[in-house]
Amino acid sequence: MNIGGYLAQNARKFANKLAIECEGRTYTYQQFNEEVNRLAHGLLELGVKKGEKVALMMKNSDHFVFTFFAAAKIGAVVVPVNFRLTSLEVHYILQQxxxxxxxxxxxxxxxMDAAKxxxxxxxxxxxxxxxxxENRPYNEIRTEKTSDPEINVLDTDDLEILYTSGTTGRPKGAxxxxxxxxxxGLTMMISMGIGTKERFLHIAPLFHSAQLNLFLISGVVLGAxxxxHRDFHPVKTLQAIQEHKITHFFGVPAMFNFMLQVPNAGDYDLSSIVRCGYGAAPMPPELVKKSMALFKTDQFYNLCGLTEAGPGxxxxxxxxxxxxxxxxxxxAFLTEARVVNEEGQDIQPGSVGEFILQGESIMKEYYEKPEETKKTLKNGWLYTGDLATIDEEGYITLVDRKKDMIISGGENVYSIEVEEILYEHPQVLEAAIIGLPDEVWGExxxxxxxxxxGQTIDEDELKAFCRQKLAGYKVPRKIFIEAQLPRNASGKILKYQLRQKLNEVKA
Structure with a gap:
């Protein structure tokens, strides 16, 4: 069955169940399906054909959800667009x-007018x-037709083009x-025990594959x-969990960190939470422990995946x-993972290799990029470009992106290891490790x-703190204090921007 078909099915099974609440607007599953159908018929009247691309440059909203499912019901292909991008960046995605x-x-x-x-x-x-x-209002596109559109959409028909985060260069469309x-979605249902009675809070951006595919679509399929929420705000998030008895919360590490900074965070009733998921960026163990204490549960899941796997x-x-x-x-369920050397052979525990994946949620290809697809999909495996280790029990740990590994004095330094130590320091809110050119050490x-x-960081004291826990060559030689770190919408720190900025400062 296609994704839109599950919504139609649940409109019959759970007609009067609350499906969506957004900014005071509420919809049962029957009303949800009818809104989607009104818009789906409107798209057909606009001349949108099966297989054509419909882009969404929107913050989280009921309208985002209706548009996604309307496009899905007529066999169109959805292109979610990061609303933080410039017109030049959006132009590339629309064109490509x-x-x-x-x-x-x-x-x-x-x-958008400039980008198109x-x-x-x-x-x-x-x-x-x-x-x-030149542009038309959303309400003008809606029709009065509430029946399901008679378009034969197969499960093998294309549904999404997800553009990679673009932390370097131009993004590619998975x-x-x-x-x-x-x-x-099935992977999340099985792996996390997600069920029909879930109450999801969507605060991470829906244009990003994690919130969209892992939780919105799986939740609609289940009838949850x-x-x-249109935007993330730590206090409003805590209030929403309390008020709406949220059972399932997913956030990027920065969101957990900001909620922990709310002075009276512990006063909110978060007891409805059954589980928490975190991902899209590494979450230091100290931050995980503090978050478990805040939510008063140890039911935490680290979701370590990438866009090209769905994410998975x-x-x-x-x-x-x-x-x-x-x-x-x-x-995860339906997935195989390995860590391999340059020859594609499994590494021994304690070594570092490339993290690769195989599974039923892996992308078909990079859209209209055969050479990039060939480099990434090899012999049925997705080569992620992430460096990782694997222990004797088969647990995999990502240590860095290939491009972010630092070679200092001939020694490999993996940024995540150093960042985790920095996060243990009581005065550090956020941290990033990068390599900068050095005449003596190379990097x-x-x-x-x-x-x-309200805190002040003493650079010498912070270096001394690191020396107690790290080998000398891993201790930061220079420390830069910033008001904030640049991030993309999925919460990943844009290290290339930091390198560029600090290289200019050095120059």
């Missing part, structure tokens, strides 16, 4: 994906009142069909309830957290740290 129709929030209309020039975009639809006469995305990869379950905190975990290990509010 051959997008025909765009939905975007009013606040991004000017960006010299592309195949025929229509921009605005959530709200358009500023440009192509997925309905079956692959269903398998992504979805509380949607390895998972550290609550049992694994007891003895293997800080590790990535083992292969110097450098730390960029953000102090907690």
């Amino acid at each position: 994906s051959h997008t025909k129709v765009v939905f975007c929030d009013t606040e991004f209309e000017q960006t 020039k010299d592309t195949e975009v025929k229509q921009v639809i605005i959530i709200g009142q358009p500023q440009s006469a 192509l997925f069909d309905h079956e692959r995305i269903f398998k992504v 309830t979805h509380i949607i 990869g390895i998972l550290l379950d609550p049992e694994g957290h007891k003895n293997h905190l800080g590790k990535g975990g083992k292969a 110097a290990v450098c730390a960029v740290v953000v102090p907690k509010e």
Whole structure:
């Protein structure tokens, strides 16, 4: 069955059950399905054909969800767009994906108008009142037709093009069909024990594959309830968990960190939480422990995957957290994971190799990029570009991206190991390790740290703290104090921006 078909099925099974609440607007599963169908017929009347691309440049909202499922029901291919991108970056995605129709929030209309020039975009639809006469309002596209569109959508038809985070260079579009995305959701249902009675809080951006595929789509397939927040705010997040009795919470590490900084965070009733998931970026063990204390549960899951896998990869379950905190975990359901050397052979425990994956949720290809696809998908395996270790029990730990590994004085330094130590320091809020050119050592290990509010970091004291826990060559030679770290929408620190900025400072 296609993804839209599960919504139609649940509209019959759970007609009066609360499906979505967003900014005071509520919808039962029957109303959810009817809203989607109204929009699906509107897309057909616009001339959108099966296989054509529909881009979404929107913050989290009920409209985002309706648009996604409307496109899915008519066999269109959804292209979620990071709303933080510039018009030049958006232009590349629209052009490369051959997008025909765009939905975007009013606040991004000017960006989209600039981005759509010299592309195949025929229509921009605005959530709200358009500023440009060329664009049409969302409500004008909705029809009165609430029946399911009569389009034969197969599970082998394409559903999404997910553009990679683009931490370096131009992003590539990972192509997925309905079956692959269903398998992504199925993996979460089995691996995390997600069920029909879940109450999800969606605060991580829905344009990102983790929140969209792991939890929104799996939750709709199950018939769960979805509380949607447009933006992340730590206090409002804690309030929502308390008010809506959220059972399942997923966030990037920075979100957990910000919630822990709320002075009265411990006063909120978070007892409804059954489990917490974290991912998209490494989460230091100290931060995991503090988050467990805040939520008063040890039911934490480390989801360590990548966009090209749906996202999917390895998972550290609550049992694994007891003895293997800080590790990535083992292969998730329907997935195989290995760590290999340059010849593609499995490494021995204690060595470092490349993390590779095989499974039923792996992308079909990079859209219209055969050479890049060939380099990444080899002999049925997805080569991730992540460096990792594997222990005697088969637990895999990611240690760095290949491009982020630092070679200082001939020694390999993996940034995550040093960052975890920095996070143990009581005055450090956030930290990133990068390598900068050094005449003596080739590369110097450098730390960029953000102090907690009201705290001052003494550089010499922080270096001394690191020396107690790290070999001398791993201790940061230089420490830079910043007010914040640059991140992409999935929470990953943009280390190339830090390297560029600090190299300019040195120059």
